[in-house]
Amino acid sequence: MNSILIKNAKIVNQGVIFEGDVLIEDDLIVEVATSISAKSSNCVIIDAEGNYLMPGAIDDQVHFREPGLTYKGDIESESRAAVAGGITSFIEQPNTVPNAVTQEILEQKYQLAADRSYANYSFMMGATNDNLAEVLKTNPKNVAGIKIFLGSSTGNMLVDNEATLEKIFSSTPMLIAVHCEDEATIRSNTEKYIAEFGDAVPVTAHHLIRSEEACYISSSKAVALAKKTGARLHVFHLSTAKEMDLFTNKIPLEKKKITAEVCIHHLWFTNEDYATKGNFIKWNPAVKTPNDRKVLWEALLDDRIDVIATDHAPHTLEEKQQPYLKAPSGGPLVQHAVVAMFEAYHQGKISIEKIVEKMCHNPAILFKVEKRGFIKEGYYADLVLVNPGLPWSVKKENIFAKCGWSPFEGFTFKSRITHTFVNGKLVYNAFKVKDIRAGKRLLFDR
Template identity: 90%
Template structure:
């Protein structure tokens, strides 16, 4: 039996922080108490030394690029980066090559992850204008949900047939996650800036091309359709102040039919950063203004926004160095997301309890993930120890994403992850990922 005793931890769970010990047997948490003694010489003891013990973060939106785009990243490399960053479970998106738009292609991705993944995994089923029959075959017990691109992004999976959209919304009982940007608005904006700049459009206008209006038009349409059909809607990577008026904090999360996510980059960067970061912070939806960031933080803290995620989407540095119109959108974030939020805590923006709520508890609740996202007896031992006073700098040599760069390169974080457990196995310690592919397929209580 695998038996590990974590001693002297500041345990963060369900809005409280308390000092105590946690006993792991095999892949489960079996005891949480103020003090636990090792009852066997076979029990490995890890002294948390008064550092924070949090549930492993659950990232509900990543692009790990396998199959088909593995020169950018793959399940092995990106899940390694995830566990080094305290993310023990991820939900990957369908715009790989081929797109995961049939049950057969979807299951192929699960087979790859079963062999390669260091973290727990689930994969979204992709919707298109003509695959409703395949979408409706999706098993709600072992697939996270249905993904719809209402704005084009990497992979050309745009769904723009309104009759099809209404059919999907009205006929699937599963959670539907959406990327919301209005294609017509984006195209019109792009033409305007091409008239002004020709082919040398600067990245500084990215947020004006993929504009507040483009986001709001699409988000408001998706929400209206969800209300009309009763669909369970989750809106990914919100980026504007205006969209925050579409969401409520008046009801408990468990009762919400429409939920919201914000990504680390929209909480961290603003359009002013394009001057120094350029295409490295080119995402879809775009990083927008300081006021947008301010209102996103307000909505996160007052519970209009339910989840913090990454939208981890690596591209090579060579691709990112292309001119703006040719450079792809997206960047690597899983290794630095949790410590970036702890940095925000150091800056007085958010409590540690709230970070855990938004990155661990709420994704588990929204997707109804079985026995994960909390530090509870009987739950899987997905756990992370964080030293909030152990500074380190992001450098090329410590970046684990296959693309080899990070928008945080050169930044010194005050907090560092020292241990990551996946299903009771210590997969990351001494600042190295062990060769233990401990990830399991996520299952769902529905």
């Protein structure tokens, strides 16, 4: 039996922080108490030294690029970056190549992850204008949900047929996650800026091209359709103040049919950063204004927004260094997401309890993930130790993502992940990822 005892930790769970110990046996948490004694001579004891012990974060939106785009990243490289950042479970999106829009292709991705992933994994089934029959075959017990792109994406994944959308929303009992940007508005705005600048459109126009209006038109339609059909809707990577009026904090999360997510980059950067960061903060939806960021924070703290995620989407340095119109959108974030939120804690913007709620508890609740997201006896031992007073600077040599760059490069974080456990295995320690692919397929209580 694998036995690990974590002692002297500040345990963060369900809105409280208390000093105590956690006993792990094999892949499960078997005891949580103020003081635990080792029950066998071969029990490994880890002194947390008063640092914070939190559940492993669950990132409900990543793009790990496998299959088909593995020169940017792959399941092995990006899951290593995730565990180094305290993310022990991820839900990956279907816009790989080929798109995961059939059950056969979807299952192939699970088979790849079974051999290669350091973190726990699930993959979303992708919807198109013409694959409803395949979507309806999706097993709610072992697939996180259905993903619909209401803005442009790889291949055939833009769903713009309103009759098809209504059929998907009214037919599937599964969670439907959406990327909301109105394609017609974006096209019109792009044409306007090309008419003015030609091929030299500046990146500072990105938030004006992929505008507040483009986001709101799409997200408001999705919310209205969910209300009409009774669908279970989760809106990814919200970026505008205006959209916050679409969501409520009047209902407990367990009863919400419509839930909301914000990503690290929309909480951290604003359009004022384009001048120095350029395409390295080019995401879809775009990073918007300081006021948008301010209202996103307000909505996160008052529970209109339920989840913090990354939308981790690596591209090569060469791709990002192209002119704005050619440079792809997206960037690597899994390694720095938890410490970025701890930075916000140091700045007085959010409590550690709230960070854990939004990055660990809530994704587990709204996706109904089995036995993860909490520090509870009988739950899987996905655990992370965070030292809040161990500064470190992001440099190329300590970036785990395959693309080798980060929008946080040069920034010094005050906090650092010291240990990450996945299913009871210590996979990250002393700033190194061990060669232990401990990830398991996520299952769901549905």
